[in-house]
Amino acid sequence: MPILLVDCDGVLTDQLCLFSALNKELGKDKKFEDCFSYHLHEVWETKPEEIDEALNRIEKTFSYESVDPARDAIEAIGQLQKKFKVIILTARKPQHESATKVWAKKYFKNLDIIFARTDHNRHGNNSPETKLEVCKRLNAFALIEDNPHELLDLAKQKISTQTICFNAPYNQDLDKNKKIFRGNWIEIRDHLLGQF
Numbered sequence: 003m004p005i006l007l008v009d010c011d012g013v014l015t016d017q018l019c020l021f022s023a024l025n026k027e028l029g030k031d032k033k034f035e036d037c038f039s040y041h042l043h044e045v046w047e048t049k050p051e052e053i054d055e056a057l058n059r060i061e062k063t064f065s066y067e068s069v070d071p072a073r074d075a076i077e078a079i080g081q082l083q084k085k086f087k088v089i090i091l092t093a094r095k096p097q098h099e100s101a102t103k104v105w106a107k108k109y110f111k112n113l114d115i116i117f118a119r120t121d122h123n124r125h126g127n128n129s130p131e132t133k134l135e136v137c138k139r140l141n142a143f144a145l146i147e148d149n150p151h152e153l154l155d156l157a158k159q160k161i162s163t164q165t166i167c168f169n170a171p172y173n174q175d176l177d178k179n180k181k182i183f184r185g186n187w188i189e190i191r192d193h194l195l196g197q198f
C-alpha cells in the first residue's frame with residue numbers, strides 16, 4: 003500500500019484551542035482567520051522570544067489529549083485508509099509523545115506515529131531524522147502539511163513524495179506554487195483518491 007504521511011498540528015487537529023490560549027497569554031484578541039503568517043510573532047505583533055515564552059508556558063498545562071480533530075479529518079482519514087497506509091508525521095516534542103498516541107487512538111484506527119525534526123518550526127523536537135528524510139526513507143506517496151515553509155522546501159527537493167497543503171490562513175501564498183495542491187480534508191481526500 004502506498005504511504006500517506008499526515009502532519010498532526012493544524013492538519014489532524016483543530017488549531018483554535020492553541021490559538022485561544024495564545025490570545026489569553028498575550029492579552030490580545032486575534033482572530034484565527036487573520037493569522038496571515040506562520041511566524042506567530044508577526045501575527046501578534048511582538049518579538050519571537052515573547053511567543054516562545056508564551057508557548058512554553060502554555061505547554062506546561064495544555065491538554066494535547068483533549069484537542070478537537072480538524073473538521074472532516076476523521077471521515078477523510080477513514081476513507082483514505084482504504085487506499086493508503088496513513089502515518090502521522092509530527093515534529094512535536096518527546097514529552098507530548100504519549101498524549102499524542104492517546105489522542106490518535108481516540109479518534110483514528112491503526113495510525114502509526116513518527117516523530118521527526120523540522121527546520122521550519124522553532125518549537126519542534128530534536129529527532130535525528132527530518133520530515134524530508136522520512137519522506138525519502140519510506141518513499142511516501144504524499145505528505146499533507148500546513149507549514150508553508152516546510153512545504154516550499156519539500157517541493158524544491160527531487161523526491162517523488164507529493165506535497166499537499168492543508169488550507170489555513172497562514173499558507174494562502176502557496177497558491178502561487180503549482181506543484182503544491184491546497185485544500186480542506188474533503189478536497190484533499192478527493193484529490194488523492196482521484197489518482198487511483
Ligand SMILES: [Mg+2]
Nearest residue numbers: 009011012148
Ligand atoms: Mg502543522
